[in-house]
Amino acid sequence: MIENTAKLNTMKNATGSFRKLFLLAALTGSLTAAMAQEQQTTSETSLQPKFGIRGGVNLSNLYVDDVKDENMKVGLNVGVFAKFPITKGFSIQPELAYSSKGAKLTYDNILGDGEYRFNLNYVELPVLAVFNLGKNFNIHAGPYAALLTSANIKRLDHETGDVDNIKDLDTDNFKRFDFGLVGGIGFDIENFTLGARYNYGLNEIGDGGLAGEATKNSKNSAFTFYIGIGF
Structure with a gap:
């Protein structure tokens, strides 16, 4: 038994x-x-390089240790991209974009209700590895490098919707170069693409001067949502 x-x-x-x-x-x-599935349109019979344009928005913030969203602001993100298939299911995608990052500070007092927007504007170059998990779905990740082109502070009046330029900041007070990591997902419908990604800065943005000293330990953080078209 x-x-x-x-x-x-x-x-x-x-x-x-x-x-x-x-x-x-x-x-x-x-x-x-x-x-093993590649992203291609119904008119394509083989892997082909693609070039295109894309545009969207950044939801950006500055962080020291932990990323918090109470100071998140909306900024513009537009650019061009190229997608080079290496094998079925894997491509390299370099991009070149104008990207507005930074943070905001809201106020509500006897002077009114609104927010101050601290804008750092970059020309940004991500280089992404794209893994296709289906004919219309991918995940992508890689590094990015960026060059600071301008910095300013603007005020938005919530009651009237007016945006005023308060001050143009000296870019010499900030690190001219930024770098970090990017990761996200994308959906491809024929030649159109929709995507969302997260940009995690690794370089402190401040350098010298009053504005630079105030942000010396801060780094960039941004969620990007975009739509694009390839050719």
């Missing part, structure tokens, strides 16, 4: 192991099949 029970347990363990192996093999096969 004990011997039969031992044999039964052994068979159950073996069956369980085979099930695990089968599930693992099925999962691996499915992932491999998904990764």
Whole structure:
């Protein structure tokens, strides 16, 4: 009786192991099949390079240790991109974009209700590795480098909607170069693409002067939502 029970347990363990192996093999096969799909339109029969334009918005902030969203502001993000297929399911995508980052400070007092926007405007170059997890879906990640072109403070009046330029800041007070990491997802519908990504700055933005000293330990952080078209 004990011997039969031992044999039964052994068979159950073996069956369980085979099930695990089968599930693992099925999962691996499915992932491999998904990764083997390339993003291409119905008119394309092979992998082809693409060039395009895209535009969207940044929801940006500055952080020291933890990223908090209470000072998040809206900024512009527009540019061009190129997508070079390496194999089925994998492409390299360099981009060149104008990207407005920074933060905001809201106020509500006897003078009114509004916000001050601290804008750092960059020419940005991300280089992304794009992994296609289906014919219309991808994940992408990579580094970015950026050059600061201008900095300013603007005021938005919530009651009237007016935007006033308060002060143009000296770019010499800030680090001219920024760099960091990018990661996100994209959806491709024929030649159109929709995407969302997160930009995580690794370089402190402040350098000298009053404005630079005030932001010396801060780094850029931004969520980007965009739409693009490829050719």
